[in-house]
Amino acid sequence: MIPSFRPLAAVIALLGALLVALLPAVPASAATPTGWVRVAHLSPDTKQVDVTLSSLSGDTVLYKLSSVGYGAVSPYIHLPVGTYAIAMVPAGAPTGTTPVVKASVAVTTGRAVTVAVMGLNKDLQTHVYTDVLGTVPSGKARVRVLQASTKHPTVTVKATSTTVASSAGFASISPYQNVQAGTVPVTLTAGAMTRTMNVPLPAGSVHTLFVLDTASGGLAVSAILDSWASAVTPTGSIDTGAGGLAGPADLGTLAAALAALAAVGAVGAGAELVRRRPADL
Amino acid sequence: MTASRGSPRRRIVAALITAAVLADVGVAVGAAVSGMGGSGADDAAAARLSAPGPRPSVLGLTAGEVARGAAGGLQDPQTAPPAVRSSAVPTRVIIPAISVDAPLEILARDAKGVLQPPTEWADAGWYAKGPVPGDTGAAVIAGHLDTTKRAAVFVSLRQLRPGDRIDVRLSDHRTVHFTVTSARVVKKALFPTSDVYGATPDPELRLITCSEPFDEVHGVYADNLVVFASLAH
Numbered sequence: 318m319i320p321s322f323r324p325l326a327a328v329i330a331l332l333g334a335l336l337v338a339l340l341p342a343v344p345a346s347a348a349t350p351t352g353w354v355r356v357a358h359l360s361p362d363t364k365q366v367d368v369t370l371s372s373l374s375g376d377t378v379l380y381k382l383s384s385v386g387y388g389a390v391s392p393y394i395h396l397p398v399g400t401y402a403i404a405m406v407p408a409g410a411p412t413g414t415t416p417v418v419k420a421s422v423a424v425t426t427g428r429a430v431t432v433a434v435m436g437l438n439k440d441l442q443t444h445v446y447t448d449v450l451g452t453v454p455s456g457k458a459r460v461r462v463l464q465a466s467t468k469h470p471t472v473t474v475k476a477t478s479t480t481v482a483s484s485a486g487f488a489s490i491s492p493y494q495n496v497q498a499g500t501v502p503v504t505l506t507a508g509a510m511t512r513t514m515n516v517p518l519p520a521g522s523v524h525t526l527f528v529l530d531t532a533s534g535g536l537a538v539s540a541i542l543d544s545w546a547s548a549v550t551p552t553g554s555i556d557t558g559a560g561g562l563a564g565p566a567d568l569g570t571l572a573a574a575l576a577a578l579a580a581v582g583a584v585g586a587g588a589e590l591v592r593r594r595p596a597d598l
Numbered sequence: 599m600t601a602s603r604g605s606p607r608r609r610i611v612a613a614l615i616t617a618a619v620l621a622d623v624g625v626a627v628g629a630a631v632s633g634m635g636g637s638g639a640d641d642a643a644a645a646r647l648s649a650p651g652p653r654p655s656v657l658g659l660t661a662g663e664v665a666r667g668a669a670g671g672l673q674d675p676q677t678a679p680p681a682v683r684s685s686a687v688p689t690r691v692i693i694p695a696i697s698v699d700a701p702l703e704i705l706a707r708d709a710k711g712v713l714q715p716p717t718e719w720a721d722a723g724w725y726a727k728g729p730v731p732g733d734t735g736a737a738v739i740a741g742h743l744d745t746t747k748r749a750a751v752f753v754s755l756r757q758l759r760p761g762d763r764i765d766v767r768l769s770d771h772r773t774v775h776f777t778v779t780s781a782r783v784v785k786k787a788l789f790p791t792s793d794v795y796g797a798t799p800d801p802e803l804r805l806i807t808c809s810e811p812f813d814e815v816h817g818v819y820a821d822n823l824v825v826f827a828s829l830a831h
Binding site: 364537 | 665669672673678714738741748795796800812831
């Protein structure tokens with residue numbers, strides 16, 4: 318017996334086959350895991366330096382910064398997970414110059430670290446600090462203190478009335494604190510010395526307050542942006558679909574969904590879908 | 599960085615030139631300059647303007663100290679310019695790999711704090727209390743998978759692969775380029791709020807739509823698809 322030609326079934330079969338051919342079986346996979354590293358020059362009596370970041374396996378320079386002065390912090394460098402070598406030479410020094418500082422740093426998945434070169438020139442130290450990412454409560458800013466003064470052994474730092482670091486010693490880093498966002502008066506206290514500066518800390522921003530020396534032996538603070546979250550965090554998920562393409566729960570593919578749609582006469586939706594999907598994909 | 603910031607950068611360059619001039623005449627430099635405060639390669643170039651280059655030995659320093667870059671005393675630090683959000687808003691999202699070129703609505707939360715989707719099926723939407731695309735942080739753009747009858751703007755989002763390009767056009771005529779890094783299908787009940795809205799150290803983008811299975815009882819999809827992207831370099 319010769320089956321009769323049924324246009325609707327043909328359309329269903331054709332569109333179904335098309336969709337199966339066009340739709341990948343798995344959702345997009347993750348690329349190579351990455352993390353972030355940045356470099357800070359926090360030695361008050363060390364002149365500008367040139368910084369290189371290279372792979373530990375081999376001498377390939379991956380990133381270079383020229384003439385990095387005291388207090389400067391590089392942007393975050395986004396890198397595949399792994400261990401990297403960081404070297405600093407005096408600014409403008411010829412290739413092959415023995416580095417003033419050599420350090421290795423591990424970049425781990427989704428983590429951001431700061432490599433800080435600290436202390437007086439005769440006794441340079443390298444410290445690595447890890448940022449905390451994640452959401453920031455609505456209307457708040459997140460702030461922590463890195464005490465890098467070589468002149469003042471302990472420093473207390475308040476943001477408005479919140480004590481962010483209490484008698485912080487050299488090279489110590491405080492936990493992050495949430496403070497009301499806005500222009501925040503930051504007060505540094507070291508012994509009898511007190512200094513207050515207004516620091517803009519916008520909602521959702523995450524900062525490290527670097528406590529630094531000045532040429533005259535005083536204290537300065539530099540608010541360095543670590544990261545930035547949404548100023549207000551939405552609750553839960555988002556409903557971005559009305560089910561026009563959905564298939565029965567036990568048939569998970571769009572092909573099935575389209576077949577179901579076509580069967581109830583909604584072939585237009587399928588045409589729409591196909592039109593929006595170039596054939597070269 | 600592809601995004602240029604115009605006048606703030608010019609101010610930094612001007613400040614650095616001033617700093618270089620002051621340094622050359624031996625005047626202590628004020629602490630209002632950052633050579634590298636997060637603005638990328640152009641600032642590194644700007645910082646070079648202030649580089650004194652190799653100098654003759656400073657009086658009183660040993661050869662060893664000079665080799666170690668000793669300054670011979672404390673210096674005033676560079677301090678960072680304040681973190682400022684771009685005042686531009688994104689106006690279009692363009693994803694060549696899946697032929698998306700759509701206008702952006704402004705998205706907000708409802709009274710319960712839930713992000714509201716775009717009102718038009720052919721539009722995508724930008725969550726305006728989150729970062730501006732190209733600024734530090736993860737900007738969020740959502741779009742419908744379908745309506746009750748037809749495919750919508752992000753129907754093909756699941757086809758994106760790591761390396762695919764996403765462009766966002768801004769009201770100040772900039773176009774910011776992102777690269778897809780990964781994608782995840784997540785249960786709406788277990789939405790990864792921290793990964794989507796949490797702090798990031800550099801400019802990123804999240805694209806969100808719905809994903810099967812469809813919950814017939816409640817008339818909603820049970821899952822979201824989240825595409826993660828970072829600023830293209």
